[in-house]
Structures are given as structure tokens and as C-alpha cells.
Amino acid sequence: MREDKQLLVITHLSQLVTLITGFGSLLIPLIIWITQKDKVWMMDENGKNILNFQISLIVYALICVPLILVLGLGLLGFALIGILGIVFPILNAIKVSNGETPRYPLSFNFIS
Template sequence: MLSVIQVHQSNHIMREDRTLIVITHLSQLITLLTGFGSLILPLILWVTQKEKVYQMDSHGKNIINFQLSMIVYCIICVPLILLFGLGILGFIVLGIVSVVFPVINAIKASNGETPRYPLSFNFIS
């Protein structure tokens, strides 16, 4: 899974490291252990490795857009709690989505695909 390839656009030698990309997708789950970090850890991995690892830039952008979108949806759910408890239902759905899709997309990334996260706003393009 690890190889060195030449990217012709910028003449930088980048390595193909699917394992690191999979770890980047799964790093979003750090929130389950610590209560925070689902944006911070993938952001650090993306920023430090996007110039070194082939396809890290596109994967990292998808992950960061997804995490920022989850934050926006959580903010929207707070006032919805007062409206028949819809915010609580929203938090439950967001919790499931924020666990399931990083795992699914990590599996896709390990197979060489560039996964997309649903319901993501395009903050970084």
C-alpha cells in the first residue's frame, strides 16, 4: 500500500499511503474517547501531510468539510430542542452519521476510492 509516485503538476515526489488516509478518516472517531478532537486531529493530519501524501488533499478537504458541517448542524439542533424536542432527535441522527460515515469512507479509502460525505457543505474546495 506504500509506494512513491511522481506528481507532474508541481514536480513534487509524493508517496501513496492509503494507511495514513484511512487513519485520517478514522481519526474523526477520537471524539468517542475524548469528547473532542474530531475536527482538530484530521485537520492536523491533513495540513501536515497534504503536500507529502498522494490524494491526502482531497480526502482531507472532504473530512474537514464534513466535520464543519456537523458543527453547523449541531448548532442548528440546539434551538430545535425547544420545538417539540426535534433537536434531540437531530443530535441522535448526527451522532449516528458522525460514526457510520467515517468508518464507511475509511473502508472506501483503503480500496483506493475518494469517498464523499453526505450532507456536507463545501467550506473548503
């Protein structure tokens, strides 16, 4: 296995592709993780964290849909999901580049 911090940073930042294309925040990290998890040191752990975070955001978004009818709480939830979906990939890309182990809060452990 080789150490490749740049690829780990790119994997974390690839979640932000949704800001440009409207989709892909789960697909691109999934492809990178599947193809590189056995070749790059720490890719397996980072990839699982990213995928768990993205799936968790999808679950939270699905929960927010019916909450729109309840005093607009769903809209607030969507805003918070959007902020979390931008801030944490950037913070964790910085952590990976500094050699730290990133963590995504509020993530369910779908992939272990």
C-alpha cells in the same frame, strides 16, 4: 508524492477520537491534513472532505440547539448527527483502503 492508504484510513478514522476523548474530531484530521497534504497522494482531497464534513456536523448541531424547544426535534437531530458522525468515517475509511474515492453526504463546501 507518495501513496499512503494507511495514513488516509487513519485520517478518516481519527474523527472517531471524539468517542473516547469528547473532542478532537476536527482537530486531529486538520493537523494530519496540514502536515501531509503536499506529501501524500490524495491527502488534500480527502482532508478537505473530512474537514467539510466535520464543520457541517458542527453547523447542524448548532441548528439543533434551538430546535430542542420545538417538540424535541433537536434531540432527534443530535441523535442523527451522532450516527452520521460514526458511520460515515468508518465507511469512508473502508472505501479509501479499497482505493475508492470517499464522499461525505450532507456536507457543505467550506474548504475547496
